[in-house]
Amino acid sequence: MKIIISDEQLRRLIPNVFATVEGEPTLYEKLTPFLESAEEWAKENFVSENVFEQIAYCYASTDAVTGDDIKVMMLPLEKLIACHAYMSAIPSLDLVMTPNGFGIVSNTNVVPASKERIERLITSLETERDSAAESLVLKLASNNEWQQTSQGKYFGSTMFPFLGLCQRLAIREHVWTNYQRLHDRLIKIENVLAETYFSHEQMAVLRMHVMTQMKHAQQLEEHVIRTLQSVEMMLLSDIQVHTQSYFDLVNIMREHETIFPAWHASEVAELYSPATFSNKKGAGGYWF
Numbered sequence: 001m002k003i004i005i006s007d008e009q010l011r012r013l014i015p016n017v018f019a020t021v022e023g024e025p026t027l028y029e030k031l032t033p034f035l036e037s038a039e040e041w042a043k044e045n046f047v048s049e050n051v052f053e054q055i056a057y058c059y060a061s062t063d064a065v066t067g068d069d070i071k072v073m074m075l076p077l078e079k080l081i082a083c084h085a086y087m088s089a090i091p092s093l094d095l096v097m098t099p100n101g102f103g104i105v106s107n108t109n110v111v112p113a114s115k116e117r118i119e120r121l122i123t124s125l126e127t128e129r130d131s132a133a134e135s136l137v138l139k140l141a142s143n144n145e146w147q148q149t150s151q152g153k154y155f156g157s158t159m160f161p162f163l164g165l166c167q168r169l170a171i172r173e174h175v176w177t178n179y180q181r182l183h184d185r186l187i188k189i190e191n192v193l194a195e196t197y198f199s200h201e202q203m204a205v206l207r208m209h210v211m212t213q214m215k216h217a218q219q220l221e222e223h224v225i226r227t228l229q230s231v232e233m234m235l236l237s238d239i240q241v242h243t244q245s246y247f248d249l250v251n252i253m254r255e256h257e258t259i260f261p262a263w264h265a266s267e268v269a270e271l272y273s274p275a276t277f278s279n280k281k282g283a284g285g286y287w288f
Helices: 007-013 027-045 050-058 068-093 115-140 150-155 162-166 175-198 200-211 219-236 243-255 267-271
Strands: 096-097 101-104
Touching: 007 027, 007 068, 027 050, 027 068, 050 068, 068 115, 115 150, 115 175, 162 175, 175 200, 175 219, 175 243, 175 267, 200 219, 219 243
Parallel strands: none
Antiparallel strands: 096 101
16 A cells, blocks of 8 residues: 555544454554555546655655645545545455354454444445545646546546535435436536537636636636536536527627637537628629
8 A cells, every 4th residue: 555554544544443452453454455445446536646656655755845736635535545445344344254154243342233333334434535535636626737637537527527516416425426427417418518509629628717716717707617507507407498598608709709719719609600691783682
């Protein structure tokens, strides 16, 4: 492991764990394979390999010199890994293999938890993990290097790059799983909107403004973004949207070429710029 590197560090992240009795494996040792898997899961879904190594270097070297943008990622990443590893390990932590099959670890002082309590614990860990994931992505979003990675491109491929989308839809549980489902729907929705109204070129500009949390967006761009996000929220909720809502946004782009040059340079703009009628005397019909 490269992020969680000691039993002490792990216990800070996972409360209510008994101290290890002399001679038995530590919690860190018990969770080692799960921590390794959790690190790979974090790299696959959230943190690029290079950024992960930069963060890991901070843990490995006490005198590591690194930027503030890397430091702020350390806590949410280790929380993410610890929670994912622990929730993955829970189903097997109290089970042992015996000659007659599986048995439950117990003694006269500790009563095995009920199935319902274990399920609540796993749900609680998932909620903490997903909260850490939301915090991590928010911090990663400002990293230019990460934006170009496959992980960064995944989150930056819609107008909703952050897991807070679920909260806006009143989704409180299984946030990461639900975000992935909504992300797939948003890809399809935004492709249709881009090809019909806003162009892929302009949508890419708007998505980058959302990713960087409007740091460089002009006021009119921010207005278009907020309105478009509201429209997409309605579509996600299966609420019908009147086409005039789209045309209103298109008209803003048509009337402000300096603010929306990507739209004006796109093929979609030609759909809203029909050829001007020319009145010719030699034509079959002549209008006075």
